[in-house]
Amino acid sequence: MEYSVVMSGFGGQGVLMMGELLAHCGMKAGLNVTWMPSYGVEMRGGAANCTVVLSENQIGAPITGTPKAVIAMSEPALDKFGSRLPENGLLMINSSLVCKDNSTYGQNGIKTVFIPTRELAEESGNEKMANLAMLGAFLAQTGVLELERVKKEVRSFLPPHKSNLAEGIEKALLKGKEYIDSL
Amino acid sequence: MTEKQLLKGSVALAQGAIDAGCRYYFGYPITPQNDIPEYLSAALPAVGGVFIQAESELASINMVLGAAASGKMAMTSSSGPGISLMQEGLSYLAGSELPAVVVNITRSGPGLGGIAPTQGDYMQATRGGGHGDYRLIVLAPNSAQEMYDLAGEAFRLAFKYRNPAMILGDAILGQMKEPVMLREALSPPQNSPWALSGAKDRQPRLVKSLYLKDGEMTVHNLKLLDKYKALQEKEVKVEIDCPTRCDLIVVAFGSCSRIARTAVDRACLQGLKVGLVRPISLFPFPEKAVREEAQKAGRVLVVEMNTGQMLEDVKLACNGNSEVYFKSYPGGAVPTPEEIEKEIEVIVGKGGLRHVNSS
Secondary structure (H helix, E strand, C coil): CEEEEEEEEECCCCHHHHHHHHHHHHHHCCCEEEEEECCCHHHHCCEEEEEEEEECCCCCCCCCCCCCEEEECCHHHHHHHHHHCCCCCEEEEECCCCCCCHHHCCCCCCEEEEECHHHHHHHHCCHHHHHHHHHHHHHHHHCCCCHHHHHHHHHHHCCHHHHHHHHHHHHHHHHHHHHHHHC | CCCCEEEEHHHHHHHHHHHHCCCEEEECCCCCCCHHHHHHHHHHHHCCCEEEECCCHHHHHHHHHHHHHCCCCEEEEECHHHHHHCHHHHHHHHHCCCCCEEEEECCECCCCCECCCCCCCHHHHHHHCCCCCCCCEEECCCCHHHHHHHHHHHHHHHHHHCCCEEEEECHHHHHCEEEECCCCCCCCCCCCCCCCCCCCCCCCCCCCCCCCCCCHHHHHHHHHHHHHHHHHHHCCCEEEECCCCCCEEEECCHHHHHHHHHHHHHHHHCCCCEEEEEECEEECCCHHHHHHHHHHHCEEEEEECCCCCHHHHHHHHHCCCCEEEEEECCCCCCCCHHHHHHHHHHHHHHHHHHHHHHC
16 A cells, blocks of 8 residues: 655745654654655745655655545645545645635545644644644544654654654644544 | 565665665765765764765765775765766766766756656667767666665665666655565675775786776676676566466566556456566666567557667567567656556457457
């Protein structure tokens, strides 16, 4: 079973970090993983994205034309990547920033979930953790990895000088999960 | 080190060089390979090594030549235009029979080009962009683990054959992060019998590439040829994954082979009989493996992120005995697995009919 997700948004929203944490935890869980970032000119244009693939088998392509899920943290990201979802894909939208009408999405069996990431991050105690609230929601929605597994590996992921962020990250991840549970 | 680490390909390569014993790096910045010097600028001094950001690519490659002449494990890295500037030095390294590793994390061209992933430097790497009758050892990793492993292998081969080796990667391989298992680090090489280490208490040694006496250059060229033949006999690296009865083989290298891998797997799940041959050493090219698998299948699809460069080596290997198809993704275009899968279906579809007729 192979799972591929495209995480996209503005540079600075932490989409690359969100993907890297997922890949790191997948590796720690014994899966094969790839993390492929956008780079160079795309960053200068203000957009960032990465593709994460997790699999029990050897991974071929680190990129895909048909991801299982797309996370859109911004409206340009939604416009660019939302349309790549195949039938029955999962679309997770940052509703704190994207104000598109719900009805536009959810065709072809695509499941669309709106996550108020900023509000959830604020509730968790740090509004900068919106990306992690989204990741928590993504994990709860998909079950790709156990939230507990991810929380456990936050500290092995962070460089030593950023270890003070671990608790805040764990709280934001949990907020995202709780939001999905409440739906 | 017993646990895998999630490493960027460029960082894996840089650490692989250090763990192989490399202690000398000379380079000049260019995208998309800057992660290599960035990492080494901190990691090399930490193990007592030398990191120099030179004033140019010409300076870099000639510093590498100097370090290599004194028997040290030295490397440089660059991308397309910078590698072009280094060609004179590469020719001198080959002519002087000096070991060194040069990394090309390619960018599309010609000219200043773009920074997107490409395989447009295959010809330059395998045929030599410098003057004279020489070859580089050329290795093409397709994962972060291979970026790490082949950095060490490139040094091993370079020292064994006293010949410069190139690692040919691209931005996908440089930027992608994957789990990497590090091996036990080796110590830098000691006292090579040809190295210029100071002639006190021994006969002087000579490292040169100038041969003016009558017939001298021919002798030197034939000596180099023996090395290239030995490489072709002993050091070919290739990954072959072909079912017993195969209707098509796909040949791809580097990052493109990862995408082809997924496409071939999906085609096989559909019941198509498709194999994959992945050259890991581009020189020496796995001519025999390609010829044999192509002959069995009768048809070959070459997929490259250029307008057809390895294609020529595949055609030479097939020598007109197999149908060779080509799918081109030049100038920074990256295929999706879906696109290659569709191409496979079209070709096997054509031949499927032939199989029905012949049976």
